[in-house]
Amino acid sequence: MDPFSIFLLVVSLVVLAQSLFALYMTCYSWEHPDRLAASNGPRELADSELSFSIIVPARNEQAVIYETVRRIWAADYPLRRPVESDADLFERKRHLIEVVVVCHADDHETIAEASRAAQEIGSDRVRVVTFAGGPINKPHGLNVGLAATSNEVVAVFDAEDDVHPDLLAVIATVMDREGVGIVQSGVQLMNFRSHWFALQNCLEYYFWFKSRLHFHADQGMIPLGGNTVFIKRTLLEKVGGWDEDCLTEDADVGIRLSVLGEPIRVVYDADRVTREETPSSTDSLIRQRTRWHQGFLQIIRKGDWLRLPTRRQRLLALITLSYPFAQLPLYALWPLAVIGASYLHVPIVVAMITYLPLYALGLQALVTFVGGLMFVHEYNERMPVRTFLLLVVTFLPYQWLLAFSSARAVYREFEEREDWEKTDHLGAHRPVLEADA
Numbered sequence: 163m164d165p166f167s168i169f170l171l172v173v174s175l176v177v178l179a180q181s182l183f184a185l186y187m188t189c190y191s192w193e194h195p196d197r198l199a200a201s202n203g204p205r206e207l208a209d210s211e212l213s214f215s216i217i218v219p220a221r222n223e224q225a226v227i228y229e230t231v232r233r234i235w236a237a238d239y240p241l242r243r244p245v246e247s248d249a250d251l252f253e254r255k256r257h258l259i260e261v262v263v264v265c266h267a268d269d270h271e272t273i274a275e276a277s278r279a280a281q282e283i284g285s286d287r288v289r290v291v292t293f294a295g296g297p298i299n300k301p302h303g304l305n306v307g308l309a310a311t312s313n314e315v316v317a318v319f320d321a322e323d324d325v326h327p328d329l330l331a332v333i334a335t336v337m338d339r340e341g342v343g344i345v346q347s348g349v350q351l352m353n354f355r356s357h358w359f360a361l362q363n364c365l366e367y368y369f370w371f372k373s374r375l376h377f378h379a380d381q382g383m384i385p386l387g388g389n390t391v392f393i394k395r396t397l398l399e400k401v402g403g404w405d406e407d408c409l410t411e412d413a414d415v416g417i418r419l420s421v422l423g424e425p426i427r428v429v430y431d432a433d434r435v436t437r438e439e440t441p442s443s444t445d446s447l448i449r450q451r452t453r454w455h456q457g458f459l460q461i462i463r464k465g466d467w468l469r470l471p472t473r474r475q476r477l478l479a480l481i482t483l484s485y486p487f488a489q490l491p492l493y494a495l496w497p498l499a500v501i502g503a504s505y506l507h508v509p510i511v512v513a514m515i516t517y518l519p520l521y522a523l524g525l526q527a528l529v530t531f532v533g534g535l536m537f538v539h540e541y542n543e544r545m546p547v548r549t550f551l552l553l554v555v556t557f558l559p560y561q562w563l564l565a566f567s568s569a570r571a572v573y574r575e576f577e578e579r580e581d582w583e584k585t586d587h588l589g590a591h592r593p594v595l596e597a598d599a
Contacts, residue, residue: 167508174516180488181522183481188529191373201376203332203347203431209241210334213258215311215395216319219303220263223321224271226589227263230323231279234261235288239330259330260287262311264303267292272321299582300388301404301411308403316398320389322587324437332434333392336427343394344419346375346386348430352437352541352591354549359447361553362560363440365533372430378482379428383467383475385482386416386426390436397424408464409580410457417461417479421469432540439591448567449583455486455571456580486568527557
């Protein structure tokens with residue numbers, strides 16, 4: 163077999179393996195009914211005395227932070243006890259919830275909006291904490307918030323999050339009943355009609371939180387999401403908080419917690435997910451994904467994943483963290499391999515194998531299309547024919563966009579550029595909520 167045929171064979175088999183493994187994780191929760199049921203939160207909520215410190219790092223978030231703070235404090239937690247007065251319930255709430263918005267001292271508009279929300283709420287348990295100096299990024303803000311709070315469970319929300327009123331009671335029930343110290347609850351982008359890529363982006367979150375994270379949790383190696391994560395303070399202190407030099411502090415702390423062998427529970431309940439918005443433009447999406455992919459490179463370089471207990475966990479960590487960077491050469495080389503197999507003389511077996519990734523790609527597209535129908539059904543939305551056609555047409559361009567973001571991340575890492583490319587938030591998901599009401 164000549165070198166070119168060997169090249170075609172290797173590229174095709176690697177792309178095929180990558181695609182099939184991604185498909186398996188995407189469909190993991192649907193493989194068995196008990197897995198799908200386990201992804202949901204408890205139906206019956208229990209009274210609990212768990213206390214929550216809710217940290218909301220915010221930077222230039224004046225458009226959304228006021229409403230977010232109000233919604234977090236409006237949580238139905240603790241649950242009202244029989245024959246309990248409003249005053250008694252409010253006093254218990256003061257002891258069980260504290261909300262801290264963390265801003266850099268120069269972010270006057272965000273500070274003003276967060277302070278306005280705190281003043282209207284009228285509780286000293288809702289406050290704004292500021293810091294000066296650098297780095298000006300999310301993990302620094304989280305560590306400032308961690309030092310400024312004291313409750314048992316540390317929760318992280320983003321500045322644009324719409325938090326369901328039952329969520330804290332759900333998390334407390336899971337932690338009490340199952341004895342876990344870490345819970346990752348579902349996050350879902352909602353404004354799927356806003357941009358050409360919006361539905362693809364929403365489905366990415368849908369499959370990630372409803373299925374793929376459950377696979378990671380079952381394997382004991384999980385890169386946590388950036389918000390709606392709940393961690394016992396003792397565990398956070400054990401791993402030293404968040405890494406302020408890492409662009410994906412959430413995935414990083416998840417892997418370091420996995421090294422401890424701590425079980426992590428994932429809950430995705432469509433009725434109670436935290437709702438968010440997609441990036442506001444293609445450029446914003448590219449910058450966001452570049453930051454995430456570069457953060458994955460940083461985690462690989464740090465090497466904490468090498469301390470995971472088992473070889474299987476370490477391999478899964480390496481595959482997960484390197485996956486975005488495998489996309490770029492594979493998406494570039496595989497079409498060339500197909501062209502080469504079609505127009506050049508190669509053995510028949512090699513030519514047949516070269517086309518196998520095409521079928522896997524078709525299966526990925528099919529799963530995405532079915533997922534789109536499931537998503538709109540689960541959230542009581544409608545998908546007009548033109549929206550479904552857009553989902554079909556944008557499948558490949560969206561994958562190429564992610565591959566380009568990976569290339570940009572490699573370039574930034576090579577140039578040692580580690581500035582935080584922040585995603586703008588406009589509250590585009592909130593009119594959807596109002597329309598549903």
